[in-house]
Amino acid sequence: MTAPTTAPTTPPATAPPLPAARLAWLHLRYQVLETVRVPIAVLGNLLFPALAMFFFVVPQREVAGDPVVATTAVAGLALFAVCSASLFTYGLGVAEDRQLPFDPFVRSLPVGAAPQLLARIGTGAAFAVLGVLPLVAIGAFLTEASVTLVRLVAGVGTLVLASVPFVLLGMAVGYSLSAKAALPVVQVLLFPLAFAGGLFLPPQLFPAWLDAVSQATPTRAARDLLVQALTGEPGSAWAWPVLTGWIALLAVLAVVAYRRDEGRRFR
Amino acid sequence: MTPDPHRAHVPAVVHLDHVTRRFGDVVALDDVSLAVGPGELVGLLGPNGAGKSTLLSLVAGLRRPDAGTVRLLGGDPRDPRSRTGLGVTPQETGLPATLRVQEVVDFVGGHFPDPVPTPELLDQLGLGELARRQTGALSGGQKRRLAVALALVGRPRVLLLDEPTTGLDVGARQALWDAIREYHGAGGTVLLTSHYLEEVQALAERVVVVDRGAVRADDTLDAVLRRVSxxxxxxxxxxxxxxxxxxxxxxxxxxxxxxxxxxxxxxxxxxxxxxxxxxxxxxxxxxxxxxxxxxxxxxxxxxxxxx
Incomplete structure (x- = not known):
C-alpha cells in the first residue's frame, strides 16, 4: 500500500460532478449487467407475452385470421407486457432495491436523482423491446397480423415511449412504499388500467361512460397511438395530450418520491 | 492536533450546527453541534443506538435533519456536488452479489472525476487476485477490504467509516487500520464510528462520545482516556x-x-x-x-x- 493513490485531491471544495448523461449511461450499463446476470428475469420477460399470445390470440380464428384485428391484438398484448414489466420491475424492483444495504451507499455517491431515474427508464425500455420480439414473431408467423417495416419501427418507437409513464408510475410506487406494500398496489393499478385502457377488450365494445373514462387513462392513450402506428387507423385526437400529460405528472411524482425517500423507514 | 470546533480561520469540512433528527417519537440526535477540520481523524464513540450512524447518514446526505444545518465541504450534503469529495464504506452485506469485484469498483469509480485506477487500488488492498470474483463469493475480511476500496476510489477529501472492522480477525483489522492511517497521513479527513474503544484508541486523535443523541464528550484521545481511566x-x-x-x-x-x-x-x-x-x-x-x-x-x- 503506497500513499499517493489514496491521497485526497486538495483543490476545489466542491468539484463539479460528472455530466448527468455520463452518469445515466454508467447506471444503465450496470443495471443491464445486473439484470443479465440473473437470466431467469430476462427469460420471464420474454416468455410471458409470448405465452399469452399462444393461449388467447392464436387459437381464435376470428381474431388471428383478420389482419387488422390480429395486429391490434398483438399491439394490446405487447402494451400489456410493457406495462406489467415496467410496473413490476420498477414498483417492486425499486422497493426491493431500497431494502438492500447497497442502495444507501449508491445514494451517498455524487449522483442525483435524474441520472438514476433515466437509467432505470432506459433499462426498462430495452428489456420491454426485448420482451416484445417473440410476440412480434408469433404474430407474423402464426396469425394474419401484418405490418410494413416502417410501421413496425414506428410501433416499437411508440412502445418505448408508451413505457415511460408506467416506468415512472412504478418508480413513484417503488420509492414511496416497502416491497410488501408495493406488490398489492402494483397489482391493483395494473389490471384496472389495462382493462380500462382496452388492452384486453377492444374499446369499441365499451359503453359510452367507460369509453369516456378510458380516454383519460395512459393505457388507452398509449394503445391508440400504438394501433395508429401499426395499422394506420386513426385514433383519438386526445391520445397525445393525455399521454404527455401523464408523463409530466408521473415524472413529478417519481422525482418527489425519490427525493422524499430516505431509504428504509423507521418509526 | 488539538480539537477546537470554533477555529474560525480554517473552514470545517464537516459541520453540524444544532442538528436534531427524530424517527417518529425517538430522538436520534438532539441539538448536536460538531465541526471537523481538514486533516482531522475523529472517532465517534458510543453504544449501539446512540445516534452515531444517524449522524453519519446526515453527513452523507442520506437523510435531512429535522432542525439545524449540516454542511459537507461547505455545501449541502444532499446536493450531489458536495459529495464529489466524500468517500463512504458500504455495509459488507450490501454488495451486489452478482457483480465482479472489479465491476463494482469501476461502477463506483465512474462517479468521480479522477478515480484511482481499479487494478492499482485492488492491488493496494490485496484484492488484485480477486478482481474477477463475484462479490458474493468473497470472505468477510475481503468484503471489508472491498468496502474500504469503494470508499477510497474517488480520492475523497472526507472519509466516513461506519464500524469499519466489526467482525474482523486481528490481522485483517490491522491491515485496514494501516490503510486508514495512510489515507489520513496523506492529508485526508476521517470520521469513523465504532463501539470498540480499542479501535478508536488505535486510530483517532480526537474522540467524540455520543450517547442518547447528544455529544457527551469531545476532546483529544488522551483527555478522554484520562477521563475514562x-x-x-x-x-x-x-x-x-x-x-x-x-x-x-x-x-x-x-x-x-x-x-x-x-x-x-x-x-x-x-x-x-x-x-x-x-x-x-x-x-x-x-x-x-x-x-x-x-x-x-x-x-x-x-x-x-x-x-
Whole structure:
C-alpha cells in the first residue's frame, strides 16, 4: 500500500460532478449487467407475452385470421407486457432495491436523482423491446397480423415511449412504499388500467361512460397511438395530450418520491 | 492536533450546527453541534443506538435533519456536488452479489472525476487476485477490504467509516487500520464510528462520545482516556465526600446518615491517604479499577441518574 493513490485531491471544495448523461449511461450499463446476470428475469420477460399470445390470440380464428384485428391484438398484448414489466420491475424492483444495504451507499455517491431515474427508464425500455420480439414473431408467423417495416419501427418507437409513464408510475410506487406494500398496489393499478385502457377488450365494445373514462387513462392513450402506428387507423385526437400529460405528472411524482425517500423507514 | 470546533480561520469540512433528527417519537440526535477540520481523524464513540450512524447518514446526505444545518465541504450534503469529495464504506452485506469485484469498483469509480485506477487500488488492498470474483463469493475480511476500496476510489477529501472492522480477525483489522492511517497521513479527513474503544484508541486523535443523541464528550484521545481511566472508591460514610480533592464524580451521598458512596478518581491512593490523614470516618472501603468499558459506560449514563 503506497500513499499517493489514496491521497485526497486538495483543490476545489466542491468539484463539479460528472455530466448527468455520463452518469445515466454508467447506471444503465450496470443495471443491464445486473439484470443479465440473473437470466431467469430476462427469460420471464420474454416468455410471458409470448405465452399469452399462444393461449388467447392464436387459437381464435376470428381474431388471428383478420389482419387488422390480429395486429391490434398483438399491439394490446405487447402494451400489456410493457406495462406489467415496467410496473413490476420498477414498483417492486425499486422497493426491493431500497431494502438492500447497497442502495444507501449508491445514494451517498455524487449522483442525483435524474441520472438514476433515466437509467432505470432506459433499462426498462430495452428489456420491454426485448420482451416484445417473440410476440412480434408469433404474430407474423402464426396469425394474419401484418405490418410494413416502417410501421413496425414506428410501433416499437411508440412502445418505448408508451413505457415511460408506467416506468415512472412504478418508480413513484417503488420509492414511496416497502416491497410488501408495493406488490398489492402494483397489482391493483395494473389490471384496472389495462382493462380500462382496452388492452384486453377492444374499446369499441365499451359503453359510452367507460369509453369516456378510458380516454383519460395512459393505457388507452398509449394503445391508440400504438394501433395508429401499426395499422394506420386513426385514433383519438386526445391520445397525445393525455399521454404527455401523464408523463409530466408521473415524472413529478417519481422525482418527489425519490427525493422524499430516505431509504428504509423507521418509526 | 488539538480539537477546537470554533477555529474560525480554517473552514470545517464537516459541520453540524444544532442538528436534531427524530424517527417518529425517538430522538436520534438532539441539538448536536460538531465541526471537523481538514486533516482531522475523529472517532465517534458510543453504544449501539446512540445516534452515531444517524449522524453519519446526515453527513452523507442520506437523510435531512429535522432542525439545524449540516454542511459537507461547505455545501449541502444532499446536493450531489458536495459529495464529489466524500468517500463512504458500504455495509459488507450490501454488495451486489452478482457483480465482479472489479465491476463494482469501476461502477463506483465512474462517479468521480479522477478515480484511482481499479487494478492499482485492488492491488493496494490485496484484492488484485480477486478482481474477477463475484462479490458474493468473497470472505468477510475481503468484503471489508472491498468496502474500504469503494470508499477510497474517488480520492475523497472526507472519509466516513461506519464500524469499519466489526467482525474482523486481528490481522485483517490491522491491515485496514494501516490503510486508514495512510489515507489520513496523506492529508485526508476521517470520521469513523465504532463501539470498540480499542479501535478508536488505535486510530483517532480526537474522540467524540455520543450517547442518547447528544455529544457527551469531545476532546483529544488522551483527555478522554484520562477521563475514562478512573478508579472507583466505594465506602460507607456519613459525610458527603463528593468535594474531596481528586474526586471527579461521586454518587450516593446520604443526608447526614451513613450512606454507601461511590467516588471516581484518577488516583485512589491519594484519595484514601487524604481521607485517613484528615480523619474522615468511613468503613467497608473497596477500591476497584474501573475498566475502560465500565468507565465508558459510566460516562455515557444519563446525567444525574445514580446507578
Amino acid at each position: 478512573l478508579r472507583r472508591v466505594v465506602l460507607t460514610a456519613v459525610e458527603d465526600l463528593a468535594g474531596r480533592p481528586g474526586v471527579v464524580r461521586a454518587e450516593g451521598a446520604g443526608d447526614g446518615t451513613p450512606a454507601r458512596q461511590t467516588l471516581y478518581t484518577p488516583d485512589a491512593d491519594a484519595l484514601v491517604r487524604d481521607l485517613v490523614t484528615t480523619g474522615v470516618e468511613f468503613h467497608d472501603l473497596e477500591i476497584r479499577g474501573a475498566s475502560l468499558e465500565e468507565a465508558f459506560a459510566e460516562m455515557v449514563a444519563p446525567e444525574g441518574a445514580a446507578r
